Amino acid sequence: MESHVKRTAALTAVFAAASVLAAPVAAAETGPPPFTSGFGLTVTEQPAWVDETHRTFTLAVRSDQVPTPSTLPGQTPGQHVLMVTLPAGYDGAAAARYPVLYSLHGNADLPNTQRNLDITESSTRSAPLITVHPNGGRSWYSNWVNPGALGLQNWENFHLTQVIPLIDANLRTIPDRTGRAIAGHSMGGFGAVHYAEHRPDLFGYVGSFSGGLDLQNSEQRAVVAETALDPASGTPTTSVDAIFGPPIWPFDGIWNAQSPAQHVSALRGMGVALYIGNGGDLTVDPLHAVVESRARETNLVTAANLTAEGIPFTFADYGDGSTWAPGCTGKHNQQPCLQADMDHFVGLLMAALRHP
Template structure:
């Protein structure tokens, strides 16, 4: 799975797509954050542009003190991007629900594409969106991190970052005001986290997620992200995240696969989104990656159905009826924007909000 090609496609889209201006400035100064819950603020929030809706800050985490790095990232730090509601600054003591949005690999949270996805899907919506750093994490506590030291990403995100932001921002700081979603590796992470901690989330969404660790293509993708410098440096061993990927040593892979462990999602809103890759002769790598992701979503959907758990499933094929510019392939901004534009109204029907 040539993830370098996916990164190039997304980077090109970042340069080509201009952000729509939000209706109003959220604040003159971003919030000032205070250390706590295992996190030390290394860079205070800075607005990403003059629209004053989205800011980026950085923290050091006790759970992942030495993350692998992608270009532009700083050693020992985790960038986090936050998009506020349009009226956050002027709404007094009003508290807002939060959507944690997990990026794929190779990607970083604070890209122009991710900013656009968040701002467009939440324009005039009373919802905070948080993009945390994930690098090649697969949103898991690693089994064999080796010389990197602790890589406890699940601990970082769920036990440190969530209470940290609840303490520093005007959030609705409980399950009724919290959702999680993600793209590709982040779609895996969203279901993985929701299944492990259903007490934290009311809604979960996956956008082209690789949800089935029993699928050999997904196993190859995980190993690829471990071994390829384009997924982060330094590289790590093929057994770093989930242990050896082969039977009979693959018990962690089997135990951590979201597709087979859906029962704890009962009572939670669930939404899955995927294309089929469209024309396989056009952008064949992106087409094959999306087609593989779709297979894992079909397995997950079958298991949700067997468990009697209601869910929404947008299986939009080649994308031609889903959104203009969506071609059903992996990591297409037009497809992802349509996914989020559909998902946000669903979760707002369930989340507590102003």
């Protein structure tokens, strides 16, 4: 009897071990690519997935060029979040290299919003393209001339001499202008054209989505000044002369020198695309209607200067949005308009940039 019990126990143990061996083993979850610090940036938070499909991750860095940015609710003082969307099937160990689109957000926005994630993942679902959303604060994507108590605010240096090489060093990019583009919305549209004009060696294509492009326009100057003073754009606030100096003649030389609309000759040989509505019905959502209609004036000046220079460009002047995208009514900050802008722009990039 005792030996029978022992044999039964032994057989039970064998079957249990066999069932464990036969059971399927869950695959280990693959994390996003780790990042190494460099180029004046210290990685303070390693990449972490923020979407279910594991295409988009965020990471955080500190910069010696913008050590103390103003912050919005949810942001960590002294830290910059970057959101990165990878192409489907990205493999850091494979030989394939991908073009990169740098996407610049507008005023009072964040790089890592759900809207930015949704627009980017939708427009790049079938595109072999890396998209990077860097933090832009209330920067106007410029090296400030009078930052005052905020301390060093060299945003152009941060993005062009730190973020770009950090991405190239840590991801499988095509690290030259044949595989690099830049675009942005509103303040980010200004920044995209501004950066492309300053560094045409870096970018093969530039896009502006409802950008305010003419700093010689008094209304556009008022927008920049409001950004500097408004706590809704970040705290602490700053002064109207912090970014470009005094906005009045004869002290406004930097405003004039940094205005994208008047310096389009630097874009020669680059792909250029401008997207703008007219605000639609001004009695519906009047703030965003008026802002878009005023931004359109700065785009018309830019388009006229591009034409005068003989520089080819795409101009999607879509009016009230009725023929542009369902749900787009030509306002300044509408997701359907921005989704259509990005969808169209990604199509242009895939026809122009080098890619797998």
